[in-house]
Structure formats: C-alpha cells, structure tokens
Amino acid sequence: VTYCVSLLTAEGLVFLSDTRTNAGPDNIAAFTKLHVIAPGDRVMGLMTLGNLAVTQAVVTRVTEGLSDSGDQLETLYTTHSMFQAARLVGDAVREVYHRDGEALQAQGLGFDAAFILGGQIAGRRMRVFLVYSAGNFIEIMGDTPYVQIGETKYGKPILDRAMSFETPLEQAIKLGLISMDSTLRSNFSVGAPIDLMVYRRDALVVGLQRRISEDDPYFRMIREGWSDALRRAYHELPAPPWLAGA
Amino acid sequence: VTYCVSLLTAEGLVFLSDTRTNAGPDNIAAFTKLHVIAPGDRVMGLMTLGNLAVTQAVVTRVTEGLSDSGDQLETLYTTHSMFQAARLVGDAVREVYHRDGEALQAQGLGFDAAFILGGQIAGRRMRVFLVYSAGNFIEIMGDTPYVQIGETKYGKPILDRAMSFETPLEQAIKLGLISMDSTLRSNFSVGAPIDLMVYRRDALVVGLQRRISEDDPYFRMIREGWSDALRRAYHELPAPPWLAGA
Numbered sequence: 001v002t003y004c005v006s007l008l009t010a011e012g013l014v015f016l017s018d019t020r021t022n023a024g025p026d027n028i029a030a031f032t033k034l035h036v037i038a039p040g041d042r043v044m045g046l047m048t049l050g051n052l053a054v055t056q057a058v059v060t061r062v063t064e065g066l067s068d069s070g071d072q073l074e075t076l077y078t079t080h081s082m083f084q085a086a087r088l089v090g091d092a093v094r095e096v097y098h099r100d101g102e103a104l105q106a107q108g109l110g111f112d113a114a115f116i117l118g119g120q121i122a123g124r125r126m127r128v129f130l131v132y133s134a135g136n137f138i139e140i141m142g143d144t145p146y147v148q149i150g151e152t153k154y155g156k157p158i159l160d161r162a163m164s165f166e167t168p169l170e171q172a173i174k175l176g177l178i179s180m181d182s183t184l185r186s187n188f189s190v191g192a193p194i195d196l197m198v199y200r201r202d203a204l205v206v207g208l209q210r211r212i213s214e215d216d217p218y219f220r221m222i223r224e225g226w227s228d229a230l231r232r233a234y235h236e237l238p239a240p241p242w243l244a245g246a
Numbered sequence: 247v248t249y250c251v252s253l254l255t256a257e258g259l260v261f262l263s264d265t266r267t268n269a270g271p272d273n274i275a276a277f278t279k280l281h282v283i284a285p286g287d288r289v290m291g292l293m294t295l296g297n298l299a300v301t302q303a304v305v306t307r308v309t310e311g312l313s314d315s316g317d318q319l320e321t322l323y324t325t326h327s328m329f330q331a332a333r334l335v336g337d338a339v340r341e342v343y344h345r346d347g348e349a350l351q352a353q354g355l356g357f358d359a360a361f362i363l364g365g366q367i368a369g370r371r372m373r374v375f376l377v378y379s380a381g382n383f384i385e386i387m388g389d390t391p392y393v394q395i396g397e398t399k400y401g402k403p404i405l406d407r408a409m410s411f412e413t414p415l416e417q418a419i420k421l422g423l424i425s426m427d428s429t430l431r432s433n434f435s436v437g438a439p440i441d442l443m444v445y446r447r448d449a450l451v452v453g454l455q456r457r458i459s460e461d462d463p464y465f466r467m468i469r470e471g472w473s474d475a476l477r478r479a480y481h482e483l484p485a486p487p488w489l490a491g492a
Contacts (some may be wrong), residue, residue, distance in 0.1 A: 126264055153399035157428045161473055162480050170485040178480060182403045198489060208488050227407055229479030234408050234424060237471045239416040240464055242454050243444060 001189040002150035004047040005159075006116045008128050008140055008175050011169040012200040012207065013118050014186060015045040016176040018150075018184070020191030034195040035059055037076045037119070038206050044076055044119030045197050049149040050112040050133070051104070054096055058113065061092040082119060082127040083194050089115050090135035097133070114149045119199060126201050147192060154186040155179030169207075173198060174222065177212075181223045194219070247435040248396035250279060250293040251405075252362045253422050254374050257415040258446040259364050259452065261291040262422040264396075264430070266437030267298050280441040281305055283322045283365070284452050290322055290331060290365030291443050295395040296358040297350070300342055300345055304359065305482060308340040328365060329374040330435070335361050336381035341380070360395045372447050400432040401425030415453075419444060420468065423458075427469045440465070 001022075007014040017034040031052060037044040046062070049057035060066065062085075065075040079085040093113055101111045112134055118128035118140075128140040130147050140147045142165035148156065158178050169177065173196070183190050198208040212219050253260040263280040277298060277305065283290040292308070294301035308331075311319040319373075325331040339359055347357045357379055364374035364386075374386040376393050386393045388411035394402065404424050413421065419442070429436050444454040458465050 144412030153432070154403055155430055157400055157403075158433060158476060158480065162477050170489055171480075173486050174483060174491065175480060177486075178483075184401055186399070186406060210488060218488070222483055225483045226479065229475075229482070230404060231408050233472065233479060234417075234421060236406065236475070237420060237424075237468055240419050240423075242456060242464070243416055243419065 001187055002033060002049045003148070003152070003155065003180060003183045003187075003190045004116055004150055005146060005148045005155065005179055006047065006118050006128055006140070007153075007163060007172040008118070008142070008145040008147075008165065009158075009167050009169055009172050010165055010201070012198065012203075012239055013045065013126065013128065014169070014172045014176050015047060015116070015118065015195075015197040015199075016113045016180055017047050017195045018180070019193055019195060020189060028191070030191070030193065032171055032195055033117065034197055034208060035063065035064065036197055036206060039077050042077075042121040043199050043204060043206055044082075044117060045199065046076070046089070047116040049078065049114040051109070054100065054113045054124045055115075055127060057100070058089065058092045058115070058139070060087050061095065063204060080121070081124055082121060082129070084116075085121075086117050086129035086137045086139075088130045089129075090137055091119055093131065093133060094135040097135075116147055116149055119222065120201065120204065122204055126199075151183055151187050151190050155183040157166070158182065169182055169198065169200065177219060177222050178226050181219075181226060247433055248279060248295045249398070249401065249426060249433075249436045250295060250362055250396055251392060251394045251401065251422055251425055252291070252293065252364050252374055252386070253405075253409060253413070253417055253418040254364070254388070254391040254393075254411065255413050255418050256411055256447070256480075258444065258449075259291065259372065259374065260415070260418045260422050260442075261293060261362070261364065261443040261445075262426055263441045264436045265439055265441060266435060268435055274437070276437070276439065278441055280443055281309065282443055282452060282455060283309065285323050287450065288323075288365060288367040289445050289450060289452055290328075290363060291445065292322070292335070293362040295299045295360040297355070300346065300359045301358065301361075303342045303346070304335065304338045304361070307341065308334050308371070308439065320463070326367070326460075327349050327370055328363075328367060328375070330385045331365075331367075332363050332375035333376055335363055335375075335377045336383055339377065339379060340381040342382075362393055362395055366447065366450065368450055372445075397429055397433050397436050401429040404428065415444065415446065423465060423468050424472050427472060
C-alpha cells in the first residue's frame, strides 16, 4: 500500500511519499515513489501509486522519452506548461495500458495506477494535478489545497481541520508529516523511510529534498509530540454529563 | 455508509452507531442500527452494517424468533450464553443468505452485512462479538478493546492511541464520540443523530441509552473542543529545522 500527499500553499508545494512496495507480506521492499525533475528551468515532483511495473514504465516514458519505435519523444524536461506535462503523464498511462492492460487482466490483475504531478516551469504558474489510471486528470485548487493517493483516510482528518492555502510552507511540511504518521501508525503496509520534496513558488530550484527515516530526530519528535498532544487533548475534554453513578 | 463502534473496558461496554441509511445521495433516511435487548436478566446491544433488508431480516429473526415454518425459535431473549447469542446471529445471517443471496446476486448486489453483538447474561461473563456476513464470528478481547464496522478508518487513529481495556467507562464514551466525530466530518454519508448505549458490567440493566443529535450541547462541545485541540497541538509542535530561508 502507498500513501502520497501533496500540499498546495500560497508559498509553495510539499510532496511526501512513503517508500513501501509489497507483493504480499513476505515480499516487502523500499522503492522511491517520488521522482524529482529539476533541470534548472523547472521543478516538478511526480508521485506514483500502483503496480510497480506500470508506474516505472510511465515514469521512464515521461522522463526518458523512449518510445516503442525508438524515436525520442517529449518529456517532463521539455514540455512548455504544467498542463502539457499532466497530459504527457496521462498519455503515458494510456500507452502502458494499451501495451500491458490485457495481459494483466488475463492474470486477474487490475490496471491500478495514479499520479500526483506538481511544480512550475519558468514564466508559468505553479500547478498540481492528479492523473488517473484512465489518463485523464484534475487540477488541485486552493479550496481543497491538498491531494492524496493510496491509503488516504487515516491521514485526512488533520488536513481537513488544519490545512489551508494560506498555511505557511514550514507548517505545511509539519502537517504533511502528521498526516503521514497517522497513516504509518494505522496501516503497517505503508512504510518509512519517507521521501520529502519542498518547492518554494518561483524559485525554480528544489527547496528541500530529504529522505526521512524512522529514526530522524525531528520526525520522531513530531510522532511522539503528536501522540502526546492527542492523548492530552482527549483527557482535557470534560466527561459526558449523562452517566449516573459515575 | 455506516459507522458503528463498541468499546470494551473493565467497567463495561459502550455502543455507538450513526443512523444514516442511503440508497444513493438522493435517497437518505435515518434508521436505528443499534438494537437493545434488556428484559431484566440480560443486556445486549446489537449493531448492524449492510443492506437494510438483510439486517432487518436478521434482527427480526433473532429478536422475534419467527421462522419460515411459523415455529417459535430461540432468540436473544432466551439464549443461555453470549456465545450462543453470537451463534444465533450467525445462523440468522446464514438463513437470510440462503433465502435472499441468490436473488441479490442476480441483481448484481452483494450480500453485505456485519454485526457487533455485546452484553451480559445473569451469572455469565460480559462479552463482545463481531459476526461476519458468512455467519462466523470472533470475540473482541482486551488487547484490542474495541471493534468497528463500516467506515472505520477515520475514527481509528484516536482509538489506537488512547483506548485501553483500563480506560474508565466515562472516558470511553468520550473517546467513542471523538472517533464518531472524525468519521462524520470526513464522510458525509455517515450521519447524525448518533445512538449511544452504555452498559456497566454486572448491572444487568442498561446504564444509559441516548439519541444524540448534532445540536446536543455536550456532543457539540466535544466536536469543537477536539477540533480546537488538534489545531492547537499542531501549532505547538516545532517547525522542521530543514528549510533554508524560512
């Protein structure tokens, strides 16, 4: 299972992803699900959910531009807009589906994939998209300034309560880590280390890229501090007035 | 969608259930999903998830004991043990499946049902069971002293962090309401009012039975207090030390 989340704020973007892949509980490995494109005139983060063979084929197609015919194709390094970049990812998903979908279906496997693509190209707007397995996509806007893929429910309540487009970038990193912690704690098939990438609007260089282990002192402090705060908050709320003899 | 949770503590049991049923967003109604059996020598709570036609058939069977042949059957009012009561619910699910499963399948509908049954019979142990749609069941024990059915994920993190078998009964009610609030807030198809039943171990009478509306002053205070506490807790945690120029 995967958990990836991207937070969209006025100041910039946060990308967070777990690294767990598994083909059953006896076959667990760590693969990055966060791919960073930063050649100088643009920064993009691409996070992936789904069958690793499918997502790797898509990522290879959109970063290396290899086609079946050997021709050099457009890539995330060459598109002129984020919209075009999202369409490129969608087209790549459709190509992979065209190639592998039937064989997967014949083995009883679904064609399961989703992608979060966000970033900025010089002279253009910073944008974030969610690309579906059918290759179509939506843009994430300020009304709901985050997007999740994978095991989304455990980490959603804190985002719904505390996240807004105006949240400072530093605070958004913290919120993302709290959301990730809730997911790690409730679903053992979502696993550390965590990949983090931060992009500050108009910077056109990566603001921060970091692999966060279970032992990372800051992440550990967030995890413990958050647990303590929840337990304290629950203790401080008054008990119900209804129970006789209590 | 449904959310029901039962909390098992040394002092007693808490049952909480939403009341939303829907057959699509344009056909929403409130039906109780918490059935209370309390004839004097026993108290049981039975909470239901699934197709309303299925769950009503099961509840009628185990409370009224009507069989297809018209014979009077054993019911939750007459069983000698909680284990037997759980088996009765399981048998009733199998009967309904036998009767309706094929017709449901022909219409492309799954046979979807689950039940939480808990309580105590005079002279016996207080016990809680989760009965599956196949009619088999498990007992809930102190290691994981709660059981949920339906839309379980949003309300699970707080239980995992703060709930134990030693939690006082009053505090368990509060935890259950926080868990319910997280679910109501993140999934609009889980809806108030909330049905609550509390049973104090060895009492053999219902400790508290209450329908809690959105406007209930205590529930409203819990909802607002919990939101405030989460936001405050997140603000109080320090920002990450990683971001240059922040």
